[in-house]
Amino acid sequence: MNTLALFDLDHTLLPIDSDYEWGQFLVRHGVVDAVDYQRRNDAFFAQYQAGTLNPVEYLEFALGTLAGFAPATLQRLQADYMAEVIRPAIKPAATALLQQHHDAGDLVAIITATNAFITAPIAQALGIEHLIAAQPELDAQGHPTGRLAGTPTQGEGKVTHMHAWLDGLGRPFDGFERSYFYSDSHNDIPLLSVVSHPVATNPSAKLAQHATALGWPLLHLFND
Template identity: 75%
Template structure:
């Protein structure tokens, strides 16, 4: 594989935020206290949009919610979430973009700040084997503890985790002739600045401005 293609997930390949929508789903099915959970989820989402989110605080809020449930019950809820929320949100143009890189023989990965439990099935739905995400800590029996294992996969953390993932495959970033990263967010400027082909995809205002200033291409997968 001569080339590398990396994709952010939320608002890049999906027109929604999978983490926020998971919280909304839990509220809708009555799995959490509606008023309190929605208040905290909305607050964290506003912080993310403003670029001031503490990733560890948010991840441990989200992972703490996951840890409340037996794994069988949690998996059943997640299967329903995929069917009702995620699969209907996957657009053909996003699938086609990923498939183009897969068909070209590129090494493809989704790299997201959202936790691994929520996003692993979404990566599989896109046909992507490699998936880099915030990892939940597990106890000796393999149950979620509600804590984060390691460091967040957000901002400059995406660069660190990308290098660690490649090293685990016996590869070096410098060995690729070309490298793409598709993202919607200014929070991903650290990784966008490292690859040979940064693509501001459905960019927010801050990323669009940065992309224009640096001559990066803009890609609009979604019109809504």
């Protein structure tokens, strides 16, 4: 296992943004104030696309919503969200790419700015053991407090969290012969610039321009 294969999640392995769609799901099911939540969710999403998002501000907005639900309600909503939104969005092209790396014996992980409450079931559904994601702070009963534990897994933060995760495994980054990172977003240029094999996957216009200038391969997994 001398190859590391890292994957962003939203618009990379999934053709949707799981964080944004979670908010839309809550609005559709009438469990949050539709007008206020929709307005704030749309504003944060626009900031993310523009590269101006304050990750802590957004994460604590999202995690604060989780804190407002009883544990049993959260579990039900999470299961319904997976069935209604996520599983239909898992495409054969993405699972085939993951399988190629698994079959090669690579160390595979998702590294995403989206919080672990949303992404842990998605990683499991995709057959990926390792997940690096924003961690919600939990109270003594294991319920989200509405705050972020640690630092965001976004931008340069992905590089920091990757190194910490690998060091925790006893597999420092420098020990890998090859390292891949698949991402759609210009926000991920810091980590794309660190690995030996960056792959601009379903890239945004800004990332596609950057990747083309540097000779990075462009990969299109989805038609939409």
